[in-house]
Amino acid sequence: MSGLAALVTDALRSVRDPELRNDLVTLEIVKGVEERGGAVTVVLETTTPACPLKGVFEAGVKEAAGKVPGVKSVAVRFLAGRAASRTGTLRVPNAVRLGSIRNVIAVASGKGGVGKSTVAANLALALRDEGAKVALMDADIYGPSQPLMFGVKGRSPEVTADNRIRPLEAHGIGLLSIGLLVEEGRSVVWRGPMIHKALEQFFTDCLWGDPDYLVVDLPPGTGDAQLSLSQLVPMTGAVMVTTPQEVSLIDVRKGVDMFRRTRVPILGVVENMSTFVCPCCRTETAIFDRGGGERAAVEWGVPFLGGVPIDPSVRAAGDAGVPVVASHPESPAAEAFRRIARAVACRVSVEVLTGTAPEPEPAAPPRGGFEV
Ligand SMILES: Nc1ncnc2c1ncn2[C@@H]1O[C@H](COP(=O)(O)OP(=O)(O)OP(=O)(O)O)[C@@H](O)[C@H]1O
Numbered sequence: 001m002s003g004l005a006a007l008v009t010d011a012l013r014s015v016r017d018p019e020l021r022n023d024l025v026t027l028e029i030v031k032g033v034e035e036r037g038g039a040v041t042v043v044l045e046t047t048t049p050a051c052p053l054k055g056v057f058e059a060g061v062k063e064a065a066g067k068v069p070g071v072k073s074v075a076v077r078f079l080a081g082r083a084a085s086r087t088g089t090l091r092v093p094n095a096v097r098l099g100s101i102r103n104v105i106a107v108a109s110g111k112g113g114v115g116k117s118t119v120a121a122n123l124a125l126a127l128r129d130e131g132a133k134v135a136l137m138d139a140d141i142y143g144p145s146q147p148l149m150f151g152v153k154g155r156s157p158e159v160t161a162d163n164r165i166r167p168l169e170a171h172g173i174g175l176l177s178i179g180l181l182v183e184e185g186r187s188v189v190w191r192g193p194m195i196h197k198a199l200e201q202f203f204t205d206c207l208w209g210d211p212d213y214l215v216v217d218l219p220p221g222t223g224d225a226q227l228s229l230s231q232l233v234p235m236t237g238a239v240m241v242t243t244p245q246e247v248s249l250i251d252v253r254k255g256v257d258m259f260r261r262t263r264v265p266i267l268g269v270v271e272n273m274s275t276f277v278c279p280c281c282r283t284e285t286a287i288f289d290r291g292g293g294e295r296a297a298v299e300w301g302v303p304f305l306g307g308v309p310i311d312p313s314v315r316a317a318g319d320a321g322v323p324v325v326a327s328h329p330e331s332p333a334a335e336a337f338r339r340i341a342r343a344v345a346c347r348v349s350v351e352v353l354t355g356t357a358p359e360p361e362p363a364a365p366p367r368g369g370f371e372v
């Protein structure tokens, strides 16, 4: 390293990551400083491909490096970073091995029909658009939605010679759902231990590859699937979805409480179906009230990740098998999902690097009897 490059590196210690509250050199975000004849190139690597702070880092680096005497120009180059990994850093007794899955993110809510599956599908796609490797597990045993939302209903995932399941590839996402494994229209009558076993196999017998994020779409409520998931794997955190009105918030509060008790970090709250903008007259109507998600986030002491408007194209896109982020990327709803994805990615890297999650309580056995 030239003398000037060393001086620039030193100057970069004044540039801080506002989320992690430390400087870019200490956080090892600065991967290298090259200098030739006063022209400096700073190479940065963020802990998530979807880092919303790239612009902040670039401006800070240019300013700090530009002040060093002898520097004539500053260029910033970003490496295509992988998300930092949470798995293995949280102790979950008897956790299944996650192999090379770097982060498990649950999308949950205490309440049904608030848009968990819609948020999970679009979050997965928006994270993929930011350059991350993403997989999606539909853990809604009783009412799987993702085969419809990803347009793969009726397709069967490949089973390998050693009896392992390869997730389907849909819109660049590896997808697995119980809906792809049971005959369509047949109801699933499973008790707690069977749900636990099925979810365990989704982790142990499935070839997920090495995703930065495995997004898990959970069923409504605070039942067996939520409990099993928190006992099976070290989750990076949960995204709680709510609609703005009080009746939804009451249920989501229960969901937050359950995750807290099982020591799963809450990444934040998404308010879905925030407002409706009439496509004819552009009048905004708060069909399900206004601002409830944001107020709840403050009350629960968790970040507000963003709101998604009610938009008929969100529903239509889900039903047509191409979620709105992919089918109408210019729409306000798609933009909202992209903002939420960046906020989630940012929260994941903060969770991973600061490890704010407390130790888990000893695992309770899965609920239910053993007969079906
Ligand atoms: N922002 C939105 N605008 C318009 N329609 C939406 C929006 N979000 C979700 N929907 C629609 O609302 C319905 C319920 O959404 P979704 O299936 O995602 O909810 P859920 O919480 O996963 O439901 P469940 O509890 O049954 O799993 C779907 O038809 C979906 O397309």
Ligand SMILES: [Mg+2]
Residues within 6 Å of the ligand: 116, 117, 118, 140, 145, 217, 218, 219
């Ligand atoms: Mg659902």
